[in-house]
Amino acid sequence: MVRHARRWREGRVLAAVDVGNADGQHRELQDQIIDQAFQIAELAHAELHLVSAHPLPALAAPAPQFQRRDQVLEPYQAHYQSLQDHFDIPDERLHIADGPADVIIPLVASQLNVAVTVIGTVARTGIAGALIGNTAEAVLDRLESDVLVLKTAQINQHLLTVLAED
Numbered sequence: 226m227v228r229h230a231r232r233w234r235e236g237r238v239l240a241a242v243d244v245g246n247a248d249g250q251h252r253e254l255q256d257q258i259i260d261q262a263f264q265i266a267e268l269a270h271a272e273l274h275l276v277s278a279h280p281l282p283a284l285a286a287p288a289p290q291f292q293r294r295d296q297v298l299e300p301y302q303a304h305y306q307s308l309q310d311h312f313d314i315p316d317e318r319l320h321i322a323d324g325p326a327d328v329i330i331p332l333v334a335s336q337l338n339v340a341v342t343v344i345g346t347v348a349r350t351g352i353a354g355a356l357i358g359n360t361a362e363a364v365l366d367r368l369e370s371d372v373l374v375l376k377t378a379q380i381n382q383h384l385l386t387v388l389a390e391d
Contacts, residue, residue, distance in 0.1 A: 233271060234271065236271045236339065236340035237272045237338065238271045238272070238274065238339065240276070241277070243360075244301045244305065250347045254347055254376070255345070259308060261343050265341060273314060274318045274319075274320060274333075274339070275320065278322055279322070279323055327360055327364050330344065331368050341371040342368055342371070342372050343372075
């Protein structure tokens with residue numbers, strides 16, 4: 226979706242991933258998001274940035290008064306490190322924040338003045354879900370950059386099946 230006439234060349238590309246979901250579909254989608262964002266950044270001679278949102282410590286803990294931020298992030302650190310190593314993303318281009326993705330992604334995109342944001346969706350089914358997912362839908366309304374929304378092969382196949390039935 227093209228939203229603005231902002232130039233991609235020598236701009237910033239933001240890959241929005243959810244490393245909190247470790248199932249196969251989400252991992253596949255994360256790889257697609259970062260790979261597509263990496264390719265766009267290379268072609269446009271742009272900076273690649275990575276953003277991910279995590280639950281607030283108080284929401285993620287059975288006993289929130291004893292939950293520390295580093296304990297919430299700990300399970301994700303190895304995955305972030307592997308993404309950084311594989312795509313050569315320096316620390317200053319990795320943006321990890323506490324809060325809902327539909328708030329954090331547009332906020333970081335705005336702060337960085339990104340040209341294009343690459344996001345993914347796996348969540349919903351049916352016609353509405355085949356078109357876009359819950360988080361992606363909420364993020365689209367708030368983003369001021371161009372947007373590329375990716376789906377997994379399984380969701381794309383579901384869309385084709387649903388459309389063929391009509």
